[in-house]
Amino acid sequence: MNPSDPIVPPQWRDAQSAAERLGVRLQRLEMRNAEDPRRAFQMAVAGKAEAVLRIADPLSLVLGTETADLAIKHRLPLMVRARPEVEMGGLMSYYANPLDYHRRAASYVDSILKGAKPADLPIEQPTKFELVINLKTAKALGLTIPPSLLLRADQVLE
Numbered sequence: 001m002n003p004s005d006p007i008v009p010p011q012w013r014d015a016q017s018a019a020e021r022l023g024v025r026l027q028r029l030e031m032r033n034a035e036d037p038r039r040a041f042q043m044a045v046a047g048k049a050e051a052v053l054r055i056a057d058p059l060s061l062v063l064g065t066e067t068a069d070l071a072i073k074h075r076l077p078l079m080v081r082a083r084p085e086v087e088m089g090g091l092m093s094y095y096a097n098p099l100d101y102h103r104r105a106a107s108y109v110d111s112i113l114k115g116a117k118p119a120d121l122p123i124e125q126p127t128k129f130e131l132v133i134n135l136k137t138a139k140a141l142g143l144t145i146p147p148s149l150l151l152r153a154d155q156v157l158e
Contacts, residue, residue, distance in 0.1 A: 011055045026053075037063055041070040049076060054090065056081040064088035072140045086132045086157060091141065096126030130154040 012028065019026045027047045029040035044052060052071055054060060060067075061084060068089025071078035080090035082098060104124060112118055132155045138145050150156055 009055055015053060031059055031063060037066050037070055041074050045074050051077045054078060054080045060085060075141055077141060083132045086134045089137055091137045092133045094129055094131045097128040097130050100128045
């Protein structure tokens with residue numbers, strides 16, 4: 001894989017960097033159409049994957065249920081981007097609060113409409129993240145979520 005490939009999302013580069021620091025091996029499996037999830041999970045199993053991280057892409061919500069079903073079928077914990085994908089059967093998500101994102105975007109629009117130059121506005125990183133855990137999926141995978149993690153979760157779906 002070419003890291004300068006324009007199709008490679010920045011989240012993948014960030015995940016690779018974190019994996020290197022943690023000594024974890026990542027295997028990139030692309031899903032670009034409705035036929036790809038089955039092939040991707042077959043490759044993950046063949047590659048002895050222990051979990052799946054679904055990076056946000058245009059198909060993540062369209063294929064969310066199928067991806068979650070395949071993850072459960074192959075007994076692979078599935079980390080997804082946001083609550084809707086956890087509701088579809090993903091095990092958990094830890095992501096910037098979408099409402100906070102939209103509020104921040106609105107403040108940028110407000111500043112620009114009041115005359116601020118976009119280039120002069122500061123680049124802000126998200127500050128509020130949400131941890132959402134799906135206990136039904138955990139049970140289907142035979143996983144016990146530690147009570148300490150459940151206490152930290154913003155939402156626990158049962």
